[in-house]
Amino acid sequence: MGDAFRRAESGTQLLARLEGRSSLKNLEPYLFAEEGFPIHGDVIEFHGPEGTGKTEMLYHLIARCILPKSGGGLEVEVMFIDTDYHFDMLRLVTILEHRLVQSTEETIKQCLGKLFLVNCSSSTQLLLTLYSLENMFCTHPSLCLLVVDSISAFYWIDRSNGGESFNLQEINLKKCAELLEKLVREYHLALFATTQTIMQKSTNSAESSFSLKLQQETDTDYRPYLCKSWQQMVTHRIFFSKQYNSGNSKTFSFTSCHIKKKQIVKRSFSIAECGVQF
Amino acid sequence: MALLRAALCPGLSAELALLLRARGVRTVVDFVSSDLEDVAQKCSLSYKALVAVRRVLLAQFSAFPANGADLYEELKSSTAILSTGIASLDKLLDSGLYTGEVTELMGAPGSGKTQVCLSVAASVSLGLKQHVLFLDSTGGFTASRLYQMLQARAEDEEEQLEALQRVQVARAFDIYEMLGALQELRDSLSQQARGAFFLQVTSSTGPLKVLLIDSVSAVIYPLLGGKQSEGSAQWSETQQRTKEALNCICLLSLALMMQLARELKMLAREFSLAVVVTNQVTRNSSTGPLKPALGRSWSFVPSTRVLLESKEATWEKANTQRIASLVKSSRQPTGIQVELDIGNSDAQELSPVTPTQGL
Numbered sequence: 001m002g003d004a005f006r007r008a009e010s011g012t013q014l015l016a017r018l019e020g021r022s023s024l025k026n027l028e029p030y031l032f033a034e035e036g037f038p039i040h041g042d043v044i045e046f047h048g049p050e051g052t053g054k055t056e057m058l059y060h061l062i063a064r065c066i067l068p069k070s071g072g073g074l075e076v077e078v079m080f081i082d083t084d085y086h087f088d089m090l091r092l093v094t095i096l097e098h099r100l101v102q103s104t105e106e107t108i109k110q111c112l113g114k115l116f117l118v119n120c121s122s123s124t125q126l127l128l129t130l131y132s133l134e135n136m137f138c139t140h141p142s143l144c145l146l147v148v149d150s151i152s153a154f155y156w157i158d159r160s161n162g163g164e165s166f167n168l169q170e171i172n173l174k175k176c177a178e179l180l181e182k183l184v185r186e187y188h189l190a191l192f193a194t195t196q197t198i199m200q201k202s203t204n205s206a207e208s209s210f211s212l213k214l215q216q217e218t219d220t221d222y223r224p225y226l227c228k229s230w231q232q233m234v235t236h237r238i239f240f241s242k243q244y245n246s247g248n249s250k251t252f253s254f255t256s257c258h259i260k261k262k263q264i265v266k267r268s269f270s271i272a273e274c275g276v277q278f
Numbered sequence: 279m280a281l282l283r284a285a286l287c288p289g290l291s292a293e294l295a296l297l298l299r300a301r302g303v304r305t306v307v308d309f310v311s312s313d314l315e316d317v318a319q320k321c322s323l324s325y326k327a328l329v330a331v332r333r334v335l336l337a338q339f340s341a342f343p344a345n346g347a348d349l350y351e352e353l354k355s356s357t358a359i360l361s362t363g364i365a366s367l368d369k370l371l372d373s374g375l376y377t378g379e380v381t382e383l384m385g386a387p388g389s390g391k392t393q394v395c396l397s398v399a400a401s402v403s404l405g406l407k408q409h410v411l412f413l414d415s416t417g418g419f420t421a422s423r424l425y426q427m428l429q430a431r432a433e434d435e436e437e438q439l440e441a442l443q444r445v446q447v448a449r450a451f452d453i454y455e456m457l458g459a460l461q462e463l464r465d466s467l468s469q470q471a472r473g474a475f476f477l478q479v480t481s482s483t484g485p486l487k488v489l490l491i492d493s494v495s496a497v498i499y500p501l502l503g504g505k506q507s508e509g510s511a512q513w514s515e516t517q518q519r520t521k522e523a524l525n526c527i528c529l530l531s532l533a534l535m536m537q538l539a540r541e542l543k544m545l546a547r548e549f550s551l552a553v554v555v556t557n558q559v560t561r562n563s564s565t566g567p568l569k570p571a572l573g574r575s576w577s578f579v580p581s582t583r584v585l586l587e588s589k590e591a592t593w594e595k596a597n598t599q600r601i602a603s604l605v606k607s608s609r610q611p612t613g614i615q616v617e618l619d620i621g622n623s624d625a626q627e628l629s630p631v632t633p634t635q636g637l
Contacts, residue, residue, distance in 0.1 A: 049574065049577070050574070050577040050578045050606070051577075051606055051612075055608075056608075066346075079343065084539075084540070084543065084578070084579075085540075085543035085544060085546070085547050086543075086578075086581075088379075088581065088608050089346070089349055089350055089353050090353065090357070091608050091609065093350065094609075108350070109347040109350065109351075110347075111346075112345075112346035112347040112349075112350050113345060113346060113347045114346070115345070115346030116343040116344070116345060116346065117343060117344050117345075117346060117349060118341045118342070118343045118344070119341055119547075120341050121341075121540065121544070124280075124307060124339075125339065125340065125341055127307060127311075128306065128307065128310060128335075128336060128339045128340040129340040129341045131310050131311070131336060131340065132336040132337070132340040133343065136343065150578075156529065156532040156533045156535075156536045156575060157533045157536055157537060157540075159529055159533070160529050160530050160532070160533030160534075161533075166519060175307070175311070179311075196574070196575070196578050197574060198573075198574045198575045199574075
C-alpha cells in the first residue's frame with residue numbers, strides 16, 4: 001500500500017499502539033533474561049527437540065494474552081500461524097478453563113475471540129499470507145503478538161524444490177524472514193517462532209552465527225540450519241530440553257539467551273493439566 | 279510457485295501478464311511483493327487496477343485467518359473420540375483415538391502393532407458403525423484375523439458381514455503408491471463433502487472416520503540413507519552443504535517423508551479423521567532408550583505416540599501379552615503404562631500396571 005496511507009494510519013492509531021506495546025510487560029518474566037518482558041520488535045525463537053514443551057509454552061503465553069484482565073491476562077489479541085497442523089484447540093481450552101475463575105462457555109469464547117489462527121501449507125503460501133495479514137495488523141491495534149509454529153516446517157520440502165542452487169532453496173524462507181521483520185518493526189509486534197531440532201550438533205561452530213563461548217555456556221544441541229536472514233533477526237533464543245529427576249516427575253527446562261547482550265538465564269518448569277508451571 | 283498468466287484471476291488479462299513479464303514480474307509472489315506505484319509508472323498502467331489485481335491474488339492464494347471462537351465451535355461439533363476396542367488402551371489415550379489427530383504406534387517387529395490396528399478397525403466398523411480405510415504396506419493385513427475379532431465381539435453373522443464391508447483395504451508398497459492412495463482418498467472425500475449424495479448411496483465407502491497406515495516406516499526406510507542424510511558432526515558447514523547438495527536423493531526422500539506427514543495431518547484435520555500410523559523403533563546405542571524410527575523430522579509429526587512392547591513371559595506360555603506406554607501426548611502425562619493382550623480370540627484388557635519410569 002502507498003506511503004501516504006501508512007502515514008495517516010499511524011497518526012490516528014499511535015496512542016492505541018503505544019498502549020498495546022507496553023501491555024506485554026507482564027507476559028512471562030521467567031522467559032526473558034534481561035528486562036523481563038518482550039518489547040516491540042523482539043523476535044524470540046523457541047528451539048528444541050520433540051517433546052520438550054515448546055508448544056505448551058506457546059499455549060501458556062497465548063492464554064496469558066487472551067485472558068481478561070480480571071482473570072490475570074493482558075487482554076490483547078494474538079495471531080497464530082500454524083504451519084504443520086499442530087495446534088490443539090481443545091488443549092488451549094483446557095488451559096483456559098483452569099485459569100479462569102468462572103469458566104463458562106461464554107467467557108471461553110470471549111477469550112478465544114481474541115485469537116486468530118491461520119494454516120499455511122507451503123512456504124509460498126506463508127509468504128503470501130503474511131502479505132495479506134498486513135491489513136489485519138493495520139485494523140487491529142490490540143494485535144501485538146505474532147506466533148509462528150513452526151518456521152522450520154518447510155525446510156526439507158523447500159530444499160528439495162530448490163534444485164541445485166542453495167540460494168533458491170532458501171529464498172522463500174529468506175523472503176518470509178524479511179517480511180516478518182518488516183511487519184514486526186512497523187506494527188510494533190513481538191514475534192515468537194518455534195524451530196525444530198532436526199540436525200545433529202555441529203562441532204565446528206566457527207561458521208555459525210552463534211558465538212562459541214555462548215554455545216559452550218548453554219551446552220545445547222543447537223546447529224543453525226535456517227537461512228542467515230532468519231538467524232540474524234532473532235533477538236532472544238530459548239533452548240528447550242527435557243530433564244529427568246531422580247524421582248518419577250519429569251520436568252522441562254530452558255536456557256534463555258539475549259543475543260545482543262549475551263545474557264543467559266536457565267529455568268525449569270513442569271507441565272500439568274493447567275499448563276506450564278514454574 | 280504460480281506463474282502470472284491470463285485469466286489466473288479476474289482483472290489479469292493476457293496483455294497485462296505480458297507487460298508484467300517484460301518487467302521481470304513473472305510469478306504471483308513477484309507481483310505481490312513489488313512496489314505497485316513503481317510498476318504502474320514503468321508499464322504505464324493504472325495503479326488502482328494493479329491494486330485490485332493484487333487484492334484478488336492475495337485472496338486467492340493466501341490462507342484466510344479464522345477466529346478462535348468460530349474454530350472452537352466447529353471443533354466441538356466435529357471432533358469425536360473413537361474406542362480402540364481395547365479398554366486399557368483407551369484409558370491410556372484419554373478415552374480413545376481423537377479425530378483430527380495423527381496417533382503413532384511404535385514397536386519392534388512382533389510387538390502387536392498390526393493386531394492393535396485390526397482391533398481398531400473391528401471396533402470402529404462394528405461398534406461405531408463407521409468406515410475404516412486400512413492402508414497396508416507390509417502385507418500384514420489378514421481378513422481372516424479381522425473376521426475372527428468381529429466374531430468375538432458380535433454374535434449376529436449379518437452384523438459381522440456388515441462390519442467387514444465397512445473396512446476398506448488398499449495396498450501401497452512404496453512411497454509413491456502411498457501418496458497416490460492418499461490423493462485418491464482426498465479426492466473421494468472432497469467429493470462427498472461437496473454433497474455428492476448419490477455416491478454415498480451406491481458406493482460402499484460411506485463417511486470415513488479412521489485411516490490406518492501399517493506401516494509408514496516400511497515405505498520410508500528404503501528411501502532414507504540413514505545417518506548420511508542428517509549430516510555428520512565432523513564436517514564443516516560448507517562441506518556439509520556441498521555434500522548435501524549433491525546427495526539430492528536423500529533430500530528428495532526427506533522431502534517426500536515430510537510431504538506424506540503433511541498430507542496425513544491435513545486429511546486428519548480437514549475431514550475429521552483419526553489417523554493411526556505404525557512405526558519401527560531404534561536406539562542410539564545398545565543401552566539407550568527406545569525411540570521412534572524415521573529420525574528427528576518425523577518425531578514431531580504425530581500428536582500422540584504409544585510404545586508397544588512384549589511382556590516377559592514364561593517359557594511355556596505363548597506370549598500374547600503386551601505393555602503399552604504413553605510416550606508423547608498433549609493431554610496426559612507421559613510414562614503411564616497399561617497391559618493388554620493381543621491373544622488369539624480377542625485383544626483384551628488386563629489389570630493396569632502402576633506407572634513406572636517412562637522413556
